[in-house]
Amino acid sequence: MKKWLTGIVVVIILSIPVLFVAWGMTWKWTSFAPGDTDAWIGFWGGYLGAIIGALAAGAIAYFVARRQIDLQAEMDNKREKxxxxxxxxxxxxxxxxxxxxxxxxxxxxxxxxxxxxxxxxxxxxxxxxxxxxxxxxxxxxxxxxxxxxxxxxxxxxxxxxxxxxxxxxxxxxxxxxxxxxxxxxxxxxxxxxxxxxxxxxxxxxxxxxxxxxxxxxxxxxxxxxxxx
Known part of the structure; x- marks a missing residue:
């Protein structure tokens, strides 16, 4: 149950930047920026992709490190016993x-x-x-x-x-x-x-x-x- 809720929260958080960019490109006051819509979509896609990629890499690194810590603690506990x-x-x-x-x-x-x-x-x-x-x-x-x-x-x-x-x-x-x-x-x-x-x-x-x-x-x- 907790994993299911966590997945929903992650999807929502990752969707917010995308929706915000799409919505922001409809604002009139952003029309001063040079470049067409496809170029800006490409820019924001790469920008957000880098952020999401960094977050994903950080999350993977965290879970790997946490797993290693748990395994080491388990081994230490076994050796102690x-x-x-x-x-x-x-x-x-x-x-x-x-x-x-x-x-x-x-x-x-x-x-x-x-x-x-x-x-x-x-x-x-x-x-x-x-x-x-x-x-x-x-x-x-x-x-x-x-x-x-x-x-x-x-x-x-x-x-x-x-x-x-x-x-x-x-x-x-x-x-x-x-x-x-x-x-x-x-x-x-x-x-x-x-x-x-x-x-x-x-x-x-x-x-x-x-x-x-x-x-x-x-x-x-x-x-x-x-x-x-």
């Missing part, structure tokens, strides 16, 4: 890397304390205290890692594997060391060799996934540097 998205991914990768590193350190502490208990370097009370503290810290870290799963593609499956392996280690610790008299039998084998094997597998898997996260982080940083 990509830049912000990359920054967000970097932030999430950094957070995941830090949390997984903290989680693995808790696994290391728990493993070392159980091995100390096996070698009779600490008593049962000390082991239970450390075990409770480590499990509390691990639970908090797992909750925070859960919140990052929607942002990192391979994190949900890797975290699921980490938690499953951790649960196997916890069951061995509970049945074989911290509460062997509870009567519950969750772990089939609570020997020290099995504990060492299971805990070592957990540590290595978590460490390797931390390295993967670090690799993703470096790729995103390189991408950010190219975008900027």
């Amino acid at each position: 990509q830049f912000l998205a990359t920054q967000l991914r970097i932030q999430k990768y950094q957070e995941a890397y830090s949390l997984l590193g903290d989680l693995n350190r808790e696994f290391v502490v728990l493993r070392m304390e159980v091995l100390k208990y096996i070698h009779k370097e600490i008593d049962l009370t000390a082991l239970r205290t450390i075990d409770d503290k480590c499990q509390e810290n691990i639970m908090i870290l797992n909750r925070r890692i859960n919140s990052l799963e929607p942002f990192i593609e391979k994190l949900p499956q890797a975290h699921k594997t980490i938690k499953a392996n951790y649960q196997i280690m916890v069951d061995i610790i509970y049945d074989g060391y911290t509460y062997p008299e509870s009567g519950k039998t969750i772990a089939l084998d609570t020997s020290s060799d099995t504990f060492k094997s299971v805990s070592q597998e957990l540590l290595m898997y978590t460490m390797h996934f931390c390295e993967d996260i670090n690799g993703y982080l470096k790729n995103e940083i390189n991408k950010l540097e190219k975008e900027s």
Whole structure:
């Protein structure tokens, strides 16, 4: 609707000079000017044509420039969104890397304390205290890692594997060391060799996934540097 009205207005504006010249040539007081009607029609035609041509060229230049500005703004907006998205991914990768590193350190502490208990370097009370503290810290870290799963593609499956392996280690610790008299039998084998094997597998898997996260982080940083 707006374009239709604009077209009508343009036609009217362009018609006004033509009608004015045609009308003006009928005035008696303009008869003093030398030249016949055809010559003056040619003069005014060229004169008005030049003006209309200049206006048309200016209008085209304006619309072309405006289109270029809009396209540039659109491209800048797209680049800005990509830049912000990359920054967000970097932030999430950094957070995941830090949390997984903290989680693995808790696994290391728990493993070392159980091995100390096996070698009779600490008593049962000390082991239970450390075990409770480590499990509390691990639970908090797992909750925070859960919140990052929607942002990192391979994190949900890797975290699921980490938690499953951790649960196997916890069951061995509970049945074989911290509460062997509870009567519950969750772990089939609570020997020290099995504990060492299971805990070592957990540590290595978590460490390797931390390295993967670090690799993703470096790729995103390189991408950010190219975008900027």
